[in-house]
Amino acid sequence: MISTFSIKSTRKSYFKLLLSLYWRRKWWLAALWLLFAIICLTVQEKTIWDYIVIALGFGYPVLITIQYWFYVRSSANRIFFQERWYEIDEDKLVGHFYDGTASPIRWVHFVKYLKRNDRYLLYLSQGQFVDLPFSSFRSEEDREWFETSILTIIAKRRI
Numbered sequence: 001m002i003s004t005f006s007i008k009s010t011r012k013s014y015f016k017l018l019l020s021l022y023w024r025r026k027w028w029l030a031a032l033w034l035l036f037a038i039i040c041l042t043v044q045e046k047t048i049w050d051y052i053v054i055a056l057g058f059g060y061p062v063l064i065t066i067q068y069w070f071y072v073r074s075s076a077n078r079i080f081f082q083e084r085w086y087e088i089d090e091d092k093l094v095g096h097f098y099d100g101t102a103s104p105i106r107w108v109h110f111v112k113y114l115k116r117n118d119r120y121l122l123y124l125s126q127g128q129f130v131d132l133p134f135s136s137f138r139s140e141e142d143r144e145w146f147e148t149s150i151l152t153i154i155a156k157r158r159i
Helices: 011-042 048-073 075-081 140-158
Strands: 084-088 092-097 102-106 112-115 119-123 129-133
Touching (some): 011 075, 119 140
Antiparallel strands (some): 084 092, 119 129
């Protein structure tokens, strides 16, 4: 069993993470709207629909950014920004909060993981994940054990 250092996400870092994950999956949608908007800009006699497509084409990224900004600022999501640490063993991940509560999650409930430049994202569903920064591991050996033991358990479930 390993234990991590305390983790406390900021609203700014969580906002950036959510936006990067969204645009990684949906970049093509923004590109498509932008393409339609550019095509509509070239039309000589514009209709109301052309103006709507132009507004959506250029406004879509702004609307998504505003949506995520409000999501991150919502009081219902304050648990994401509470300080916590994790205990990790072969059976489960246990998140400990400083108010004394703990939330165990068995590894069989994780559907996939994503290794980013500085963190692991352990997905429970498409939109719900546990964020484990590399810096939260107490040693490089702990992180290597996590990769070889735990991530292989999650990877086997993807097959």
